[in-house]
Amino acid sequence: MIGARISRWTVLLLLVCTLAIGCGRKSDNLQTGYGKRTGNQAGSVNGTKALSEMFRDAGYYVRSYGVVSPSLLRHDVIVWFPDSFDGPTPEFRDTILNWLNEEEGRTFIYVGRDFDASIEYWGDVLNKVDPTQKFDVMRQRSLAIESFDKLRNYQSPEVNYTLYKIERDVPRRIASSLTGPWAKGIDAAKTKIELRSRMIPPDEDSIYEGFNTYDEDAAPIHLVEDTEILLGTGKEAIVARLGSDYSDNQIILVNNGSFLLNLPLVNPEHRKLAAKLVNQCDPAYYAPDSVAFLETEGGVRIMNADQSTDGNSGWEWLSKWPLNLVGLQMAWWLIVLCFALYPIFGRAKRLPSAETSDFKKHIDSVGDLLQATDDHGYAQLRIQQYHQVMKGDTVYRRSKVRRGEGK
Structure with a gap:
């Protein structure tokens, strides 16, 4: 017995x-x-x-x-x-x-x-x-x-x-x-x-x-x-x-x-x-x-x-053995994981401010703007003008050429 x-x-x-x-x-x-x-x-x-x-x-x-x-x-x-x-x-x-x-x-x-x-x-x-x-x-x-x-x-x-x-x-x-x-x-x-x-x-x-x-x-x-x-x-x-x-x-x-x-x-x-x-x-x-x-x-x-009948909501598998024994535990750990990964706890951190004295960032920004024009001739002209200004020469100006024609 x-x-x-x-x-x-x-x-x-x-x-x-x-x-x-x-x-x-x-x-x-x-x-x-x-x-x-x-x-x-x-x-x-x-x-x-x-x-x-x-x-x-x-x-x-x-x-x-x-x-x-x-x-x-x-x-x-x-x-x-x-x-x-x-x-x-x-x-x-x-x-x-x-x-x-x-x-x-x-x-x-x-x-x-x-x-x-x-x-x-x-x-x-x-x-x-x-x-x-x-x-x-x-x-x-x-x-x-x-x-x-x-x-x-x-x-x-x-x-x-x-x-x-x-x-x-x-x-x-x-x-x-x-x-x-x-x-x-x-x-x-x-x-x-x-x-x-x-x-x-x-x-x-x-x-x-x-x-x-x-x-x-x-x-x-x-x-x-x-x-x-x-x-x-x-x-x-x-x-x-x-x-x-x-x-x-x-x-x-x-x-x-x-x-x-x-x-x-x-x-x-x-x-x-x-x-x-x-x-x-x-x-x-x-x-x-x-x-x-x-x-x-x-x-x-x-x-x-x-x-309860199968196939009504798609979540019936959670009520079947052995998942019904561990379903609550799985849900608990998933909630803990979400709280650990996504929310911000405590005071928000202040990100470091960008330095305006870094001349390299200025060059990168000008390069991005020139690339956005999609005009190779215009970009070359602006670079030549920059070098002429830096050397003290007369600035060459192109007055009759439209952007895009020098590609």
């Missing part, structure tokens, strides 16, 4: 970023964007940068997408952290099932939205700040809870997405004990897996009820005939695997990101669970090498063609 480990610099980066946010400051300084691993929200407490680095450390090529496109579907593993409480639509569900049916060794990971790390952050900060700052921290935590509940309260208490069911009308709880294969080697007392909804994986009968079995174009439901609880608490599933004895493809369902997002991964026990997720994507007979993180806002957009 692929040795899934998170690098030390990633952990240190997360710790530094968390501490740098500052205790008791306003929430404007706390990044809370959900499910992003790139851009300004990559360091968010709700981001997925740390998890993506674990995939990268395990040897995967990792990339992010905003829509479902042919480029996304060429990857071996797709990870989806939706920023809304809505599950997969039937169209998106069938797209994923057809993608799984195309090749072996593929994995789709779905992580539910029912968690907000900013609430946990302000709760931890509350016990560490000065008494003068506690009121402000309590206010920030209350605002985070209000914002989260406002999104959650508009959801239906029970929804069936065919691949799983969600029951939201349950009390909030912390998993005090862990069961299943992933629980081995995990100290449940040191984890903090928060559950606010109940995820119910399908059984063999319920999975067939969600599809029209008489439709020849129906999605390949035989890929998800078996259900395995990888991590649970009591009789409740936290992480479930949908698969089949006839295929190495699988769907991993995770109740929420309370142990997979940036802030929760500071916990060493949570990193162990995340490593088990990375290892789960490595089947026995296949070696997947690419992971795609699907970063959606609201609903999922499905496109039949990639967002």
Whole structure:
């Protein structure tokens, strides 16, 4: 199996970023964007940068997408952290099932939205700040809870997405004990897996009820005939695997990101669970090498063609590998080169003034003027007149010969 480990610099980066946010400051300084691993929200407490680095450390090529496109579907593993409480639509569900049916060794990971790390952050900060700052921290935590509940309260208490069911009308709880294969080697007392909804994986009968079995174009439901609880608490599933004895493809369902997002991964026990997720994507007979993180806002957009097409502007070659890795560096050095060669830095230098006493320059100027007349006879005449003047002789003047006739 692929040795899934998170690098030390990633952990240190997360710790530094968390501490740098500052205790008791306003929430404007706390990044809370959900499910992003790139851009300004990559360091968010709700981001997925740390998890993506674990995939990268395990040897995967990792990339992010905003829509479902042919480029996304060429990857071996797709990870989806939706920023809304809505599950997969039937169209998106069938797209994923057809993608799984195309090749072996593929994995789709779905992580539910029912968690907000900013609430946990302000709760931890509350016990560490000065008494003068506690009121402000309590206010920030209350605002985070209000914002989260406002999104959650508009959801239906029970929804069936065919691949799983969600029951939201349950009390909030912390998993005090862990069961299943992933629980081995995990100290449940040191984890903090928060559950606010109940995820119910399908059984063999319920999975067939969600599809029209008489439709020849129906999605390949035989890929998800078996259900395995990888991590649970009591009789409740936290992480479930949908698969089949006839295929190495699988769907991993995770109740929420309370142990997979940036802030929760500071916990060493949570990193162990995340490593088990990375290892789960490595089947026995296949070696997947690419992971795609699907970063959606609201609903999922499905496109039949990639967002960018070749030959539109002539600069598409900069987005192709490996030039896309060095394009920014090349542009930076070109800018530095332009600044080094062309602009004038500092005060402008004063050029030395020309000396008017140099008689040689006078001769060169007269020669240039005579050459410009293009009249050899006239030039010879002017030279003779010069010598006669210098010797004191009478100046010879040609009065009836026009310029140009002596050529």
